[in-house]
């Protein structure tokens with residue numbers, strides 16, 4: 001666990017704007033997260049959970065606790081021969097997850113290649129590109145309910161996904177749920193989505209691997 005007072009936020013966002021946070025805590029497990037939240041010195045403080053800071057702009061310093069997940073576990077939790085379900089923890093860099101799928105010949109995430117950010121935020125933002133949104137892959141989201149300290153799970157339907165939108169962005173729920181892991185369904189056989197704009201032309205060409213790009 002990392003706990004830093006008067007934290008320099010400029011390295012925590014892609015804009016690198018100068019700003020500071022009163023505290024920053026990075027946790028490696030749900031137990032550590034729970035103990036940070038239970039700590040009396042943080043109990044009354046404003047809180048903000050960040051990922052890679054690629055959809056965040058700090059225009060001034062944050063007088064509160066910034067949380068970040070360093071949980072990076074990944075495992076296959078189901079495989080019915082046609083599809084697999086991969087459980088990925090919130091601190092994994094999103095593109096590392098996509099790369100893992102590509103390397104494992106698992107299909108479905110490739111259109112979302114190179115989107116900046118981490119797994120946790122992917123399920124908040126419903127990231128999307130080239131005709132695919134991550135809601136098409138999400139089966140289940142695990143989260144810590146900061147009101148009860150209990151773990152909760154949401155099905156994709158329960159996440160109420162819309163365009164770059166989800167239940168987790170509802171003003172009355174903002175900050176309540178800290179996403180700890182996301183379950184994604186990937187396919188063993190190619191299911192390319194090539195209906196979007198210039199991707200239509202790819203029907204005519206040989207697919208490149210990343211090393212050939």
Ligand SMILES: Cc1cc2nc3c(=O)[nH]c(=O)nc-3n(C[C@H](O)[C@H](O)[C@H](O)COP(=O)(O)OP(=O)(O)OC[C@H]3O[C@@H](n4cnc5c(N)ncnc54)[C@H](O)[C@@H]3O)c2cc1C
Nearest residue numbers: 050051052053054055056116117118120121127128178179
């Ligand atoms: C150059 C560039 C290109 C981009 N291209 C695309 C694109 O093609 N498609 C697209 O959809 N987006 C795109 N984005 C936006 C960005 O990649 C996404 O919004 C991404 O999901 C942000 O991830 P992050 O980890 O950086 O989250 P952050 O910016 O750190 O946080 C985003 C939101 O998620 C919340 N959050 C983060 N982690 C958690 C957690 N574990 N639990 C609960 N809440 C959490 C934060 O509080 C915040 O509200 C782009 C951004 C940049 C800078």
